[in-house]
Amino acid sequence: MNSWDKLKAIAFDLDGTLIDSAPDLIAATQGALKELSLPSCSEQQVRSWIGNGAKVLMQRALTHSLSEPVSQDVLDNAMPVFMRHYEANLQQHSQLYPGVLEVLAKLSELGYSMAVVTNKPHRFAVPLLAAFNIGHHFTEVLGGDSLEKMKPDPLPLTHLLAKWQLAPEVLLMVGDSKNDILAAKAAGISSIGLTYGYNYGEDIGLSSPDAVCEQFCDILKFVNNSVRVMEHESV
Numbered sequence: 001m002n003s004w005d006k007l008k009a010i011a012f013d014l015d016g017t018l019i020d021s022a023p024d025l026i027a028a029t030q031g032a033l034k035e036l037s038l039p040s041c042s043e044q045q046v047r048s049w050i051g052n053g054a055k056v057l058m059q060r061a062l063t064h065s066l067s068e069p070v071s072q073d074v075l076d077n078a079m080p081v082f083m084r085h086y087e088a089n090l091q092q093h094s095q096l097y098p099g100v101l102e103v104l105a106k107l108s109e110l111g112y113s114m115a116v117v118t119n120k121p122h123r124f125a126v127p128l129l130a131a132f133n134i135g136h137h138f139t140e141v142l143g144g145d146s147l148e149k150m151k152p153d154p155l156p157l158t159h160l161l162a163k164w165q166l167a168p169e170v171l172l173m174v175g176d177s178k179n180d181i182l183a184a185k186a187a188g189i190s191s192i193g194l195t196y197g198y199n200y201g202e203d204i205g206l207s208s209p210d211a212v213c214e215q216f217c218d219i220l221k222f223v224n225n226s227v228r229v230m231e232h233e234s235v
């Protein structure tokens with residue numbers, strides 16, 4: 001794809017892309033339901049509810065647990081319980097995916113501007129990135145609650161383009177969910193879909209990202225061309 005020759009900046013999704021955060025999200029969801037004396041849910045179910053931020057995750061968990069649509073009151077009551085559980089154990093069982101540390105270091109070294117654009121609440125995203133020693137690579141961290149709308153809305157990406165004064169052709173979104181790919185398409189930027197994360201149990205290829213990668217380190221193959229062009233331009 002031609003436009004990748006001009007790549008200057010990369011926006012990364014967090015959950016299911018950089019960090020396998022599901023184990024701690026599962027523990028917090030199950031812990032919150034238990035504290036609320038509600039029927040529990042399976043690990044696999046929580047995995048399939050990740051993708052639209054903490055509130056929607058809890059809404060899906062409560063709907064399952066109560067076997068009926070959840071009222072705003074019930075959700076408002078449950079949210080602080082979930083947030084407390086998750087905040088207390090943000091990185092207990094979560095892990096960086098293989099290659100993330102090395103690839104981010106390489107991309108930083110090559111001079112790419114990098115951001116995290118996640119649907120996770122900002123107050124969880126920042127300490128999580130710091131705990132895994134990758135926060136310093138990102139000039140910007142946008143959480144699901146940082147702006148009026150979250151992915152799949154393009155707003156976080158168009159916000160980034162405006163803030164960094166970039167043309168859409170030079171920004172790439174890397175993510176594991178159709179929300180990442182839909183947001184990228186709506187913002188007019190290119191995207192790479194990763195197969196190993198959480199995508200509601202769906203094949204990420206069905207969202208038609210510009211490329212599909214099975215491992216994080218494979219993204220280097222696609223940014224390589226632009227690296228050469230950047231080196232050439234700076235001569």
Ligand SMILES: O=C(O)COP(=O)(O)O
Nearest residue numbers: 014015051052053118119
């Ligand atoms: O927290 C979520 O539901 C999803 O977060 P993500 O956008 O980083 O994948």
Ligand SMILES: [Mg+2]
Nearest residue numbers: 013015016177
């Ligand atoms: Mg994700």
